Amino acid sequence: MALTEQTRLALREILARYPKPRSALLPMLHYCQSEEGYVSPAAIGACAEELGLTKAEVGAVATFYTMYKRRPIGDYYVGVCTNTLCAVMGGDAILDALEEHLGIGNDETTPDGAVTLEHIECNAACDYAPVIMVNWEFFDNQTPGSARELVDRLRAGDPPLPTRGGRLCTWKEASRVLAGFYDGRADEGPSAGPASLIGLEMAAERGDRAPQMPRVASPGTGSVSMARDGAPR
Amino acid sequence: MSPQMGTKTGTPKPFALTPVLTANWAQPRSWTLAAYESRGGYAGARQALAMSQDEVIALVKNSGLRGRGGAGFPTGMKWGFIPQGDAKPHYLVVNADESEPGTCKDVPLMLASPHTLLEGVIISAYAIRAHTAFVYIRGEVLHVVRRMQAAVDELYANSFLGPDVLGSGYALDVVVHAGAGAYICGEETALLDSLEGYRGQPRLRPPFPAVAGLYASPTVINNVESIASVPAIVSGGAAWFRTMGSEKSPGFTIYSLSGHVTTPGQYEAPLGVTLRDLLHLAGGVRGGHRLKFWTPGGSSTPLLTAEHLDAPLDYEGMVGAGSMLGTKALQIFDDTTCVVRAVLRWTQFYAHESCGKCTPCREGTFWMVQILERLEAGDADAKDVDVLLDTCDNIFGRSFCALGDGATSPVVSSIQFFRDEYVAHYTGGGCPFDPSAATLFAAEAGAAR
Ligand SMILES: Cc1cc2nc3c(=O)[nH]c(=O)nc-3n(C[C@H](O)[C@H](O)[C@H](O)COP(=O)(O)O)c2cc1C
Ligand code: SF4
Numbered sequence: 215m216a217l218t219e220q221t222r223l224a225l226r227e228i229l230a231r232y233p234k235p236r237s238a239l240l241p242m243l244h245y246c247q248s249e250e251g252y253v254s255p256a257a258i259g260a261c262a263e264e265l266g267l268t269k270a271e272v273g274a275v276a277t278f279y280t281m282y283k284r285r286p287i288g289d290y291y292v293g294v295c296t297n298t299l300c301a302v303m304g305g306d307a308i309l310d311a312l313e314e315h316l317g318i319g320n321d322e323t324t325p326d327g328a329v330t331l332e333h334i335e336c337n338a339a340c341d342y343a344p345v346i347m348v349n350w351e352f353f354d355n356q357t358p359g360s361a362r363e364l365v366d367r368l369r370a371g372d373p374p375l376p377t378r379g380g381r382l383c384t385w386k387e388a389s390r391v392l393a394g395f396y397d398g399r400a401d402e403g404p405s406a407g408p409a410s411l412i413g414l415e416m417a418a419e420r421g422d423r424a425p426q427m428p429r430v431a432s433p434g435t436g437s438v439s440m441a442r443d444g445a446p447r
Numbered sequence: 448m449s450p451q452m453g454t455k456t457g458t459p460k461p462f463a464l465t466p467v468l469t470a471n472w473a474q475p476r477s478w479t480l481a482a483y484e485s486r487g488g489y490a491g492a493r494q495a496l497a498m499s500q501d502e503v504i505a506l507v508k509n510s511g512l513r514g515r516g517g518a519g520f521p522t523g524m525k526w527g528f529i530p531q532g533d534a535k536p537h538y539l540v541v542n543a544d545e546s547e548p549g550t551c552k553d554v555p556l557m558l559a560s561p562h563t564l565l566e567g568v569i570i571s572a573y574a575i576r577a578h579t580a581f582v583y584i585r586g587e588v589l590h591v592v593r594r595m596q597a598a599v600d601e602l603y604a605n606s607f608l609g610p611d612v613l614g615s616g617y618a619l620d621v622v623v624h625a626g627a628g629a630y631i632c633g634e635e636t637a638l639l640d641s642l643e644g645y646r647g648q649p650r651l652r653p654p655f656p657a658v659a660g661l662y663a664s665p666t667v668i669n670n671v672e673s674i675a676s677v678p679a680i681v682s683g684g685a686a687w688f689r690t691m692g693s694e695k696s697p698g699f700t701i702y703s704l705s706g707h708v709t710t711p712g713q714y715e716a717p718l719g720v721t722l723r724d725l726l727h728l729a730g731g732v733r734g735g736h737r738l739k740f741w742t743p744g745g746s747s748t749p750l751l752t753a754e755h756l757d758a759p760l761d762y763e764g765m766v767g768a769g770s771m772l773g774t775k776a777l778q779i780f781d782d783t784t785c786v787v788r789a790v791l792r793w794t795q796f797y798a799h800e801s802c803g804k805c806t807p808c809r810e811g812t813f814w815m816v817q818i819l820e821r822l823e824a825g826d827a828d829a830k831d832v833d834v835l836l837d838t839c840d841n842i843f844g845r846s847f848c849a850l851g852d853g854a855t856s857p858v859v860s861s862i863q864f865f866r867d868e869y870v871a872h873y874t875g876g877g878c879p880f881d882p883s884a885a886t887l888f889a890a891e892a893g894a895a896r
């Protein structure tokens with residue numbers, strides 16, 4: 215898809231959110247990816263024009279950040295975490311298994327255009343290691359077997375649900391959300407995964423809780439009928 | 448005590464978990480305003496808005512809250528550096544870049560309870576007299592971005608944000624901003640450059656952000672967990688907060704256990720518990736194995752071993768043990784893990800993420816990767832370990848920002864504790880470990896071979 219007049223309007227809408235226009239550059243680049251799947255030379259030109267920058271200035275920013283792709287990628291971006299913790303717990307074996315299974319290497323796309331495979335850095339989900347991200351949604355506690363099944367289903371057009379997150383959308387749709395256009399889907403998926411809740415559950419089992427908050431709160435308080443977490447004052 | 452604890456001395460002491468930040472994570476639809484308010488949410492914001500800005504700052508100062516993003520700087524003191532009565536706009540920037548390897552607390556917090564953070568944003572922005580706040584979230588967590596966007600939308604729709612926050616007359620706008628993949632953007636001044644639409648590279652300090660931060664205006668940058676702790680401090684008061692933790696490290700905090708532990712996950716406890724305490728709760732190191740090494744607060748904090756199981760996990764305790772509390776990312780590695788392989792991978796990470804601005808870090812991390820790769824492959828010799836240490840000497844304290852210093856932590860500490868293992872790599876022709884034995888699915892991996 216080429217960049218249209220509508221693209222320009224969206225870029226201007228992003229720009230309007232910020233006190234200074236240039237702050238909009240990262241979301242604008244995400245938005246360009248939502249139209250074309252990657253940051254094309256035309257996209258760099260459009261952002262440069264909207265912000266009154268040179269193409270070189272925008273290009274220097276676009277190439278600094280790993281989430282911006284310089285060529286078209288698949289509908290599903292599959293990132294296998296191979297930072298130390300995940301790698302040791304099995305991320306390296308999972309990446310090997312996927313490369314063999316898909317017949318592609320790191321940063322390559324399957325011939326059907328469905329899956330782009332890449333190894334990624336720690337994605338803030340180490341308590342669910344080994345972790346795979348698909349279009350930046352969490353697939354926790356993976357094995358080589360579950361990872362093969364995951365990509366098979368992506369290629370078959372039958373994407374499974376992420377462990378913690380919304381139904382999978384395409385790479386382009388995900389990029390649009392990252393550009394700041396909310397897609398109305400926050401209510402999908404759970405509050406938290408099991409590892410996020412483990413301490414809370416153990417606290418309940420053991421009868422542990424934080425000390426009770428005092429009845430009299432700080433100065434200037436209006437009438438507060440309920441303490442935090444429902445404990446009556 | 449459990450035989451898997453890795454050391455024969457010490458017993459876990461009784462302590463209570465203190466869920467405050469995590470308390471509502473299991474609630475149905477916990478991410479919605481209705482669910483959050485049903486548990487007393489936004490009471491702290493209402494209280495704070497009825498106080499003067501200086502009273503709020505004083506309260507947070509008195510609580511002794513220290514930054515949860517790694518450095519442990521006192522939060523109230525940081526707010527106090529913001530000039531008063533100047534003509535410039537002030538900004539609050541929440542650091543939600545969470546990318547330090549091992550760190551995984553801010554992301555589940557924002558996913559489960561975006562309003563805890565946003566209530567903190569309202570109070571903190573009010574205190575520092577800011578009318579615009581930014582939440583800079585790493586881009587690689589789509590659903591977290593959605594939950595934050597939806598929560599902000601709900602707040603605007605209910606006049607919790609906008610020109611008249613909760614009927615107080617105070618105006619606040621919040622912008623959720625997704626980053627684009629760069630660890631260095633977690634460094635606060637690189638984050639500001641990134642938020643201004645530049646490559647994320649650290650700035651020279653001074654001037655500090657409190658004086659000239661975003662758009663050269665006074666700016667407070669705080670970690671997600673720091674800001675999210677503020678509503679409870681306002682509701683409970685400074686003295687209540689100080690009933691947990693120690694004099695210098697007061698309060699509750701989220702410890703993130705990961706790796707070779709029976710039940711990895713998030714454990715909220717008073718500052719100053721020990722790894723022995725937490726491991727005991729978490730069922731110990733995985734069955735049949737012993738603790739080999741661990742990080743107290745991400746890969747940039749020097750590795751510790753079973754010798755340090757009884758050191759308090761607070762700011763002073765970890766410095767006393769020769770490390771740092773960092774982000775409280777407790778990555779646990781058992782005896783199947785090759786420490787050279789672990790350190791190589793972290794070093795590759797630092798080399799990849801080095802922003803290239805200064806020579807010691809850019810060149811030093813590159814060379815350390817070369818040497819560590821030689822060691823893993825069995826192509827190294829006796830000199831190489833000393834070259835590694837020399838390289839670290841040239842990076843540490845000579846780099847422009849803390850990324851460079853952090854990159855030396857795993858290298859230096861692993862050589863300190865496991866020099867023999869490095870030696871075995873060059874005398875024995877490479878890595879003596881079987882990586883499949885360290886995986887969670889050792890049986891399946893074996894069968895596939
Ligand atoms: C390389 C590097 C990465 C960092 N990443 C983060 C991060 O992801 N999140 C964070 O809160 N702080 C991070 N920090 C620390 C910040 O620079 C800063 O100290 C922190 O955001 C201040 O907030 P606090 O006082 O509430 O902890 C990083 C620092 C460095 C040097
Ligand atoms: S220490 Fe590394 S990340 Fe920091 S400024 Fe220097 S090159 Fe950049």
Ligand code: FES
Pocket residue numbers: 295296297298299300301335336337338339340343345548549550
């Ligand atoms: S190391 Fe993989 S998510 Fe942290």
